[in-house]
Amino acid sequence: MTHRGAAVLMLPVYMILGGCSPHSTPESSSVMPEVHESTIPEFGGPYAAEYREAYRTLRSEDGRAIIADENITEAEYAEMVSAYGACLRSFGIRFRGYNPDFSHDYDLPEGERHEDGENQLNECAARTGEREINYLYSSALKNPDHLDRGTLEVACFIREGLVSPDYTVNQWQKDNLSREFPIIRSDKSAADLDRCRRDPLGIMPR
Numbered sequence: 001m002t003h004r005g006a007a008v009l010m011l012p013v014y015m016i017l018g019g020c021s022p023h024s025t026p027e028s029s030s031v032m033p034e035v036h037e038s039t040i041p042e043f044g045g046p047y048a049a050e051y052r053e054a055y056r057t058l059r060s061e062d063g064r065a066i067i068a069d070e071n072i073t074e075a076e077y078a079e080m081v082s083a084y085g086a087c088l089r090s091f092g093i094r095f096r097g098y099n100p101d102f103s104h105d106y107d108l109p110e111g112e113r114h115e116d117g118e119n120q121l122n123e124c125a126a127r128t129g130e131r132e133i134n135y136l137y138s139s140a141l142k143n144p145d146h147l148d149r150g151t152l153e154v155a156c157f158i159r160e161g162l163v164s165p166d167y168t169v170n171q172w173q174k175d176n177l178s179r180e181f182p183i184i185r186s187d188k189s190a191a192d193l194d195r196c197r198r199d200p201l202g203i204m205p206r
Helices: 013-017 048-057 061-067 074-090 114-128 130-142 149-159 169-178 189-198
Strands: 003-007 094-098 104-108
Touching: 048 061, 048 130, 061 074, 061 130, 074 094, 074 114, 074 130, 104 114, 114 130, 149 169, 149 189
Parallel strands: none
Antiparallel strands: 003 104, 094 104
8 A cells, every 4th residue: 555645844943953953864975074164155035043043954956056155046946846846756756746835745655664754854854955856945935024923813714704804923933833813704714714824925836
């Protein structure tokens, strides 16, 4: 039986905890040791801190080249996706592509343990810089000015009539922990909520 899985868009662990990269370093000529601080480019945009940490911890030479100018192009993103998919296929994993929220789906080979599949996903992510590049690319598309997520979502909730006009960011911060929001239910509330969560500025293609 083929096992299906979904990998959510992951905020790289170092961006949450200030620790090391979330994946082990595979033995590969494309995987490099952590760089010295003095060799990190000067990043200055809205995501400068995230770019700096990604460049410091990325183990992929190609990945570092992609983010070095602080501008991940559509072609460069496609290059990463192609390399990531090829790596997964080398393990017999069927890569089914990315979803609108930048998560992705895959099928493990018949009989493969989930734990082994996770290790292979982690290895391919390390080889290609998938997690860092996917996070930086999608974040710049969805929130180019790096504005506060809670503020954006609350504004979207109110704009779409999902909550009362007096709903606040403080309330959102509490509700976001449980993912339970005081939504005013309607025929389209579920779709509107999903859209506000994925793209609160409404700038992504639908």
